[in-house]
Amino acid sequence: MHPTSETEFPQSAGPEDLTPSQQRVVSHRDGPLLVLAGPGSGKTRVVTRRIAQLVASGVSPHNILAITFTNKAADEMARRVEELLPGSRVWVSTFHRFCARLLRRHAEFVGLKPNYTILDTSDQKTALKAIVRDLDIDAVLFSPARIGYEISNAKNDLIDAESFVRKYDESVADHRTAIVARVYPAYQKWLLDSNAVDFDDLLLHVATLLSENEELRSELSARYRYLLVDEYQDTNRAQYQIVAALGAAHGNVCVTGDPDQSIYGWRGARIENILRFERDFPATTTIRLEENFRSTKAILRSADRLISYNRQRKVKTLVTDNGEGEPVELLIYENEIREAEGIAEQICDAVERGDRDWSDFAVFMRVNALSRQLELALMRRRVPFQVAAGAAFYDRAEIKDVVAYLRLLYNPADRAAFLRVVNTPLRGLGETSRRRLVNWADRQGVTLLDAAARAGEIESLSKRAARGFAAFAETVSSLSLADAGSVEHLLAQALERTGYLRQWQGSSSEKDQERVANVQELLSAARQFDANYGEETSLEGFLEQTALISDTDALDTSRGKVTLMTLHAAKGLEYPVVFILGLEQGLIPHERATRDAGLRELEEERRLLFVGMTRAREELYLTQTEQRSFRGRTLRTIPSDFTPELECSVRRPGRSPSALPTWRPLPATADGTIDAARPLLTTAADLLNGTNAAAKLPIGFSVGSQVRHPRYGVGTVVDVGGFGHRRTVTVAFQADDRRETFVAAKSPLQPIGRPAP
C-alpha cells in the first residue's frame, strides 16, 4: 500500500463497494455538486470513480477538466483515472499549470509573448530590490520580501496594479500601502519588460483573460463541459473567479473540500469560497462524506474533539467502523534532544520487532527549522529518512543558475535570469558594470542580452567589462535546443561553454561536491524529461516543470524511509504511525497566530493540527518539551492551548513513574457533555488541569492558574498583559505575600494547574 496515497479500497468496479453517499457523488451527472468530504472519507477515489462514470455515460474525456492544488494530488488522481480508464487522457492539472498553458496560448492578450518565463520568489526579490532602489524608497522600513508579500496578497485578491493605485488614491492609506502603490506598478512593468510572470500572475492574468474575453470564455466552457475542483476550501479569489468563469455557462462544476482542512488562509485562500458555493451555483446538490476509512476510533475522536473548539465552522461528524486502536499519546520530554532521541528510538524498536517498516512512519512539524535534532538522531541510528522541503532541490543556487541559462535562452528578455548568471561563474562583471549596462539597455529600449552583445557601443563601460559582456552574450547565443537535440544535451553544452562546473571541480569541500552532484542530478532530470516527451521534448516544457515543481513532489513514496515534513505539506497524505512535534505555545499554535489574538488565525492553527492528526491510520503521538532551543536560544516552553482540547493519555518517557501526573476523569467537552466512553483515559487537559475556561485564553498562562517558580515557589496567576513574546503574567506567590510580574516567554514559570476545589 502506498503510504502517501489516500486510503485505498478494492478496485473492483460496481456500486457495492461504495457507501450510499459515495455512490451519489459518483452517479451525479449534470449540475453543480458540492462534496463536503471529511478526512479519510475516500474523496480521491470517489472523484476518480465519478470521472470514470462520466466517461462511461458518454462524456468525452476531452471535455473533462480536473483541477487540484498540488502536483502530487494531480499525479495521484491522473494515475487512478488511468487505472480505471486506460489511455483516456483526461486532463488533470494544478491551477498553476492549467493557467500557464492557457496563458501560453493567449499571452498577447495580457501584453506578454508566448515565450514568457515564470519567475520564482528569489527572482522576485531581486526585481523588487532593484525597483525599490530605483524609486529611491527608504528600503529600511519595508523589505522587498515584505512588499512582495503585499503584492502577492493583492494579486490573489484580484487587485491588479492599476486597481491598487486607484484604491490607494481614493483612500487615506498608511505608509506601507503608499509604498506598495508605488512599487506594484513598477514591478509589473519590470515583469512585462522581462516578458515574465510570477506565480500569482499566472492566476491573475488568466482570471483577467477569462473575465474580459467573452469569446475565449465560451470557447473554454464548451471545451471543458465538466469541471472538478479539489481542495476547494483552499482556493483564493483569483482561483474562484477562474472556476466561476469556466463553469458559469453549464454549471457542471463539482467541487470537493473540507472547511475543517482549510490551512492556507495566510496566503489568500478564502474559506468562504466553499461555504458560499451553494449560493454561487444555485440548485447545488450537496453531499457529505463523513465516514472515515482511515483512522482508528481513538485517533478520530481526539481530532474531532479538537476541531469542535472551532466556532467558525459548519458542524460535521466524523465516524468510523475501524477499531478502537491505541490511545493517542502526548509524550513529554525534557528538551528537543530527548524528544528526537525518544522518537528515533520508538521508531527503531518497532522496526526491529518486525512490527513496522520505516515507511510506516511520518513526523510532522510546524516549521521546517524544527527537523534538525530529529535528523541528527535518525542519522545516529542510521535510520533511512527523507525530508520534504527544507532546501528544496530547485531552490538551490546552483540549480537556479543553470536553469537561468536555459530561461535566458528561451526568453532573451528575462532580466532576472540575465542578472542571475551574467557574472556566474565570475567574469569580472561586478555591480557597477552591470548597472551601467542596465541603464544603457533601458535607454535604448533593448533587452539586457542585446545590450551585452553590443557592449562595445556602451561608452561608460571599461574595455574589460565590455569584452566580458560580449563574450557572455556570444556564449548564450551559441546555444540552441535545435542544435543540441535534447534538453539534456543543451544543458550539458551550456555547462561546458560557460565553464560553470569548473568553479567547484577538484574542490574537496563537501559542499562543493554536493553542488556538482546536484547539477548532475538536474542533468538526469532533463534526460528523464527528454525520454518522457521524445520528439516532443521542449525547453518550454522543461522550464515549466522546473518552475512549478514543489517540495513534496520529490517525496519517495514507495521505498523504506521515515518521512519528515511540515504540517502543511502533510495534507492529503496518510501514514500508519504519525508523530507531531512541539505541542507548545508559539509553535502550535504558531506565535504569529497568537500575537494579534485573532480568532481567525488561531482557528486556522487548530485546523492545521487537525489535518496533521487525521493523517494517522493506527497510531498517533504528539510531543511536547519542557524547554526547547530555537533560533539559538533555549527557552522554557508553555504547553499548547490546544493540549486540553485533545483526548489523549500523557506519558513522560524516560521518567520514573512518580513523575506521572495524577489522572482524573475527563473534563467536559465543548458542548458540555462528558465523554464517558473511556473513563480510564485522561485528556492531556489534566496535565494543565485545564477546564475549558482556561483554554479560552489565547496564551498559555491564564488568570487563576497555578504556577511554580524555581525561586519563589508556588503561586497563582492574578493578571496577564501584553501579547506574543511580550506577554506578561503577574503572579501572587504563597510565600510572604510576594507579587511578581514576568515576561511569560522568558520566565522560568511552570504551569502546574488549578488549586483543588
Added chain:
DNA sequence: CAGGCCGTGCTTTTT
C-alpha cells in the same frame, strides 16, 4: 572587483 569577516535579524506555512 572579489573574497572574507563580522554583525544583524529572521522564519511559518507554498504554487
Added chain:
DNA sequence: GCACGGCCTG
C-alpha cells in the same frame, strides 16, 4: 543557528 548583507581589504 544560520544566512545574508554590509563593510573593508587585497
